[in-house]
Amino acid sequence: MIKNFKQIEQTVCDITNKISIESNKNDLQIIKQQVIGRNGILTKAFTELRNLSKETKIDVAKKLNNLRDHFLKKYEEIITKYKNNTLKTKIDTTIPSLSFHGVLHPFSNIIADIKRIMFAMGFNYEEGPSIENEYYNFEALNISSNHSSRDSHDTFYLYHTEQKAKKLLRTHTTSVQIRALESEKNKINGNTSLRIFSIGDVYRRDDDATHAPMFHQFEGLLISQDTSIAELKGYITRFLVSFFEVNYLPIRFRPHYFPFTEPSIEVDIMCYKENDKLKVGKCSNGNWMEILGAGMISRNILDRAGYDNVNGFAFGMGIERLAMLKLGIQNLHDFVGSSYPWIMQYGV
Ligand code: PHE
16 A cells, blocks of 8 residues: 555545536535545545554554545535635636546456457457347347347347348347358468457347446457367466456356357356455355356357368357456446546546
8 A cells, every 4th residue: 555655645636636626516525435435545545554564554644644634624625615606706717727647447448458368368359340230140140030039139220121131239249250250261271270359339228237238248259170168168267367367266167058159158256245345256155146158159150151170169248247346346337427536436
């Protein structure tokens, strides 16, 4: 924490400076929460004091107290002005602008982490269109028009007429697999493998605290002569351990069903609650949480795409869920809420 003290000080000062130009009471309340609320920056810093040696503790505590006093003074000043309704008339437009350093949205950091790990494992990045046709999103993946699994996707269709093929907002990034299988067909031979991954927006008719009509998925695909489900498990384990940056992560592989993989599996990781926040890792009172779907690519999909004598596997997962677990974020909708204090808290 000591080495972070400068950062804490900078953040609190930035926030303190910012309150002088705030005019919205609600925002002021959020800012107060951010600094001295239950999970506020300073509140957390104070609880971490107990990890310090006696001498440094006294010194850091003093600095933290000063910071808190400074913040509260400024805050009370503004609140009083606000009450007297003098704030608006007293804005001095000649004051030089604040020196403010922006942060990357937490989602950008999560995507950068995924890319770094996948590139290190030898996978290339591929993108596909968000507006898909039924062939790539469903049919080529063994999901015909009357297939029951289409219900669980609850698709947004864009338009269709008798003459034109239906267009839709893709319900998963698995459509990119088929496109990649088609475009890379002539590039793979006996000694080479195809390794690609894709990241992108996907859409389903779903909306509650843990689902949104638009979310993001990340998907990996490997085709080679001798790949196997053992190798698939190895890649998934390596990815999850690197992503969550834990030394040991309990992972559970369960049989499942997807129309485009055979056999199919679902993968759970162990999570537990600490101070009301969900954390990833081993714990005696941990629970399993489903994190991804995977499997060996169905034979008929490979045949249809013209791949003989090779095997393949694929895995796919929701990026919001990965991000929520890694950063301890509770509400999925915060990612698109554009709240300034939130971005300052979770961005880097
Ligand atoms: N497309 C599946 C989903 O959206 C995930 C998946 C990808 C499963 C690849 C198996 C293989 O739930």
